[in-house]
Amino acid sequence: MTIAQETAKVPSRSAARRRNRLDIREGRTAFFFLLPSLIGVILFLVLPIIASVVLSFTNWKLLGQPAFVGFANYVRLFTVDPQFWPVLRNTLFFTAEYLVLNLVISLGLAVWISSLKVGQKWFRVIFFLPTFTPGIAVAIVWMLIFAPGGFFDFLMGALSIHMPSVLTDQNLAMQAVVVVSLWAGVGYNTVLFNAALDMVPANYLEAARIDGATAWDRFWKIRLPLISPTLFFGTVMTAITSLQVFDQIYVLTRGGPGSATATLGYAIYQKGFQNFQMGYASAIAWVMFALIMALTAFQFWMQRKWVHYDN
Amino acid sequence: MTTRSKSAGGALALQILNHVALGLVALLFLFPFFWMVSNALRSNAEVLAIPVRILPSVFQWDNFAVTWTQLPFGRFFLNSLVVSGSVTVITVFVSCLSGYAFARLKFPGRDALLMAYLGTLMVPAIMLIIPLFLIVNSLGMVNTFQGVILPVAFGTFGSFLLRQFFLSIPMELEEAARIDGASRLRILVSIIVPLSMPAIGLLSLFTFIGQWNNFLWPLIVMTGADNATLPVGLTQFQTQQGTAWNYIMAGATLSMLPGIVLAIILQKLIYNSIALNAGMGGR
Numbered sequence: 036m037t038i039a040q041e042t043a044k045v046p047s048r049s050a051a052r053r054r055n056r057l058d059i060r061e062g063r064t065a066f067f068f069l070l071p072s073l074i075g076v077i078l079f080l081v082l083p084i085i086a087s088v089v090l091s092f093t094n095w096k097l098l099g100q101p102a103f104v105g106f107a108n109y110v111r112l113f114t115v116d117p118q119f120w121p122v123l124r125n126t127l128f129f130t131a132e133y134l135v136l137n138l139v140i141s142l143g144l145a146v147w148i149s150s151l152k153v154g155q156k157w158f159r160v161i162f163f164l165p166t167f168t169p170g171i172a173v174a175i176v177w178m179l180i181f182a183p184g185g186f187f188d189f190l191m192g193a194l195s196i197h198m199p200s201v202l203t204d205q206n207l208a209m210q211a212v213v214v215v216s217l218w219a220g221v222g223y224n225t226v227l228f229n230a231a232l233d234m235v236p237a238n239y240l241e242a243a244r245i246d247g248a249t250a251w252d253r254f255w256k257i258r259l260p261l262i263s264p265t266l267f268f269g270t271v272m273t274a275i276t277s278l279q280v281f282d283q284i285y286v287l288t289r290g291g292p293g294s295a296t297a298t299l300g301y302a303i304y305q306k307g308f309q310n311f312q313m314g315y316a317s318a319i320a321w322v323m324f325a326l327i328m329a330l331t332a333f334q335f336w337m338q339r340k341w342v343h344y345d346n
Numbered sequence: 347m348t349t350r351s352k353s354a355g356g357a358l359a360l361q362i363l364n365h366v367a368l369g370l371v372a373l374l375f376l377f378p379f380f381w382m383v384s385n386a387l388r389s390n391a392e393v394l395a396i397p398v399r400i401l402p403s404v405f406q407w408d409n410f411a412v413t414w415t416q417l418p419f420g421r422f423f424l425n426s427l428v429v430s431g432s433v434t435v436i437t438v439f440v441s442c443l444s445g446y447a448f449a450r451l452k453f454p455g456r457d458a459l460l461m462a463y464l465g466t467l468m469v470p471a472i473m474l475i476i477p478l479f480l481i482v483n484s485l486g487m488v489n490t491f492q493g494v495i496l497p498v499a500f501g502t503f504g505s506f507l508l509r510q511f512f513l514s515i516p517m518e519l520e521e522a523a524r525i526d527g528a529s530r531l532r533i534l535v536s537i538i539v540p541l542s543m544p545a546i547g548l549l550s551l552f553t554f555i556g557q558w559n560n561f562l563w564p565l566i567v568m569t570g571a572d573n574a575t576l577p578v579g580l581t582q583f584q585t586q587q588g589t590a591w592n593y594i595m596a597g598a599t600l601s602m603l604p605g606i607v608l609a610i611i612l613q614k615l616i617y618n619s620i621a622l623n624a625g626m627g628g629r
Contacts, residue, residue: 058452064530065451069459072444075500080466083477090477097480147368152361160613161372164379167605169559171577172598176382179591182394186381189398218378223620230621265624279472282561286581300472307476308566320473327470 091317101314108318118294118302119319125209126298126326130277133213133220137273140217141224142266146254148225149232159229163222170219174286177215178202181287208288208296215283220276224269231265232258260343267342271334278327299323382602386410386595393591406592413596421572422579423600429494429564429575430557436499437553438546445508446534450520460509463502472562479566487567494567494575498557504549511545512538548619551612555605576601 091108095101112119148158165173180186181201191198201207235258243253259266281300284290290297290305297305299319307316385393386409388402414420447453448460478497479488487493519541520533528536539546561577568574574582580601583594609616 061451062453065447065453065456068443068447068451068530071440072500072502072505075440075496076463076466076502078481079478079497079500080469080474080502083474083481084469086477086480087473090480144371147364151365151368154365156613156617158368158372159617160610162375163613163616164376164606164609167555167559167609168602169561169577169580169605171559171561171580172601173378175580175594175598176378179385179393179595180378180381184394184396186398189396218375226617226620227624230617231624233621234625262624268623275470279470281472282577285561303472303475304562308479313476313480317476320476324470324473328468 087317087320090314091321093314095313097311097313104314108315109322111315112318112322118297121294122297122299122302123322125294125296126278126280126300126323129209129213129216129280129298130274130330133216133277133280134270134274136213136217137221137224137277138266138270141221141269142228144221144225145228145232146258148229155229159226162225165219166222168219170282171286173219174215174283177211177218178287181211202288203292205292205295208292212280212283212287212296215287216277216280219283220273224273227265227269228262231262235261263342264344267334267338271331274330274334275327278323278330299326379602382595382598385592386413386599388592390590390592393595409592409596410600413593413600417583417593417597418572419576419579419597419600422574422576422597425491425568425573425579426558426575426577426601428491430554432491432495433499433557434550434553436495437501437504438550440500441504441508441549442534442539442542442546444505445512446530446538448505448509449512451530460506463505466502467506475562475566478563482567489567489569489573491573494564498560498563501553504553507549508542508545511542515541544615548615551608551615552619555608558604 090101092103092105093101094104094107144162148155151158182188183200187201188198199207201211239257239261240253243257248256279300280298281304284296284298284301285304288296290301299322303316303319303323306312306319384401387405387407388399388409389404389406392399392402414423448456448463482488482493482497485493487496515538520537523533523537559577560575561581564575565578565581568578571582576597580594580597583590583597
């Protein structure tokens with residue numbers, strides 16, 4: 036290192052040429068190191084993104100030749116298709132309810148776990164377990180719980196609550212999807228927020244305690260602001276994944292009853308791989324992407340109001 | 347003195363109560379796992395029997411054998427293992443090479459390319475499903491293992507993760523080897539990779555589990571019944587007449603087993619990686 040620095044200080048022509056040759060060699064090495072990744076990224080990431088844009092302006096139905104139709108797919112989405120607005124509403128409804136409940140429950144669990152003297156890690160593992168299991172298997176287990184004559188019916192019967200069959204009820208079906216998603220997804224944020232709480236310096240809390248701050252004040256005025264960057268991170272990531280919800284809906288309701296639980300993710304699958312309207316499905320995918328970008332941008336804009344970064 | 351010991355005793359009682367209460371919540375949370383296994387071990391007639399049976403009247407352990415051999419969840423398990431394992435191996439291999447290039451090699455446009463790699467992380471997977479299927483279709487790889495493996499094996503996250511880790515390895519370690527004339531590839535294989543096992547292990551774990559749990563992509567590509575991965579196989583039995591719930595629950599149990607085992611034995615690694623996210627949330 037020192038030799039290289041000294042030669043750099045006294046630039047002679049031959050040294051510069053040598054360095055140049057070394058740079059070219061290093062560039063060539065870099066090219067070969069990057070090649071496998073680049074081929075994969077171009078073929079399976081860049082090309083599909085471009086193809087997706089182009090497709091959304093065609094009416095390709097897998098068989099036959101695609102024809103360019105301009106903005107017709109988008110026009111049809113927003114003005115003609117009677118299913119699109121309910122699908123959009125379902126997606127936003129699911130995202131809003133799931134996001135709020137996920138954050139409240141995971142933060143609550145994280146705070147509760149951090150109040151324990153022993154066994155914190157075991158509680159973390161328990162709530163994390165569903166996160167590491169296939170969402171499809173989780174949804175199938177819950178389908179049995181919600182099945183007519185299943186455990187949920189039994190429980191409601193024991194409590195003398197009369198309820199229609201959950202998965203086939205217009206209003207309850209979406210609530211069932213939310214419950215299953217929460218069970219499957221709350222663990223990641225629980226561990227995330229718990230880890231953030233662990234990082235809050237103990238002397239801050241001790242100093243506040245000595246000054247007479249109650250546990251309530253210590254939570255709202257010290258711990259919560261200090262973990263707000265992590266809360267923000269969790270909120271953004273959870274919003275992005277919940278806008279794409281698919282697995283649970285595929286198993287539990289197939290978008291039904293009617294289109295009560297049909298979301299954008301499910302609509303992409305349905306139009307693309309059941310009706311083979313590749314162009315139309317691509318247009319829906321871009322609407323989803325726009326929605327994800329908009330919601331993320333909104334959250335970044337909102338963070339000024341509630342996220343505290345220490346400098 | 348008595349009041350102090352009394353309040354200490356009160357605090358202890360409160361702590362115990364606190365543990366017990368969260369313990370009860372945790373037990374409630376674990377109920378779906380219990381319900382799955384309990385139903386996997388009974389006769390199908392008992393699954394939706396009224397009144398509800400919490401435990402099977404007879405534990406039919408051979409339900410698992412039937413599920414494994416006859417249904418054929420053994421085959422699905424193997425398919426899932428091949429797909430998840432292959433994606434993991436390719437991802438780690440490709441990411442080590444590109445991560446090293448990003449971390450240690452100078453080349454024009456390096457930072458711009460890294461930013462582009464990071465940018466692709468924003469694209470939601472479900473958006474690419476349609477064009478990816480069309481690409482796989484045009485390559486004649488529908489219903490093949492390469493068709494389901496290759497398109498998901500080149501994620502850019504691994505390159506970024508390993509680059510970050512490689513940057514933390516002291517430069518001096520490889521400079522000695524370079525003076526001895528070792529090639530970059532040799533340095534990567536014999537110095538960098540062995541030192542990066544925590545990061546490579548983490549990448550492997552999350553890639554493997556991500557693919558093991560993946561559903562939509564194998565659902566679309568693996569059109570043949572025998573080629574189904576576990577999640578896809580589970581849904582195939584869902585639609586059959588007279589649903590064999592007990593076998594489906596046994597299949598679900600099998601599909602959850604690797605994730606549960608890994609989450610328990612690697613809990614420290616998982617916690618540390620999520621804690622890293624928690625710490626970076628602020629930067």
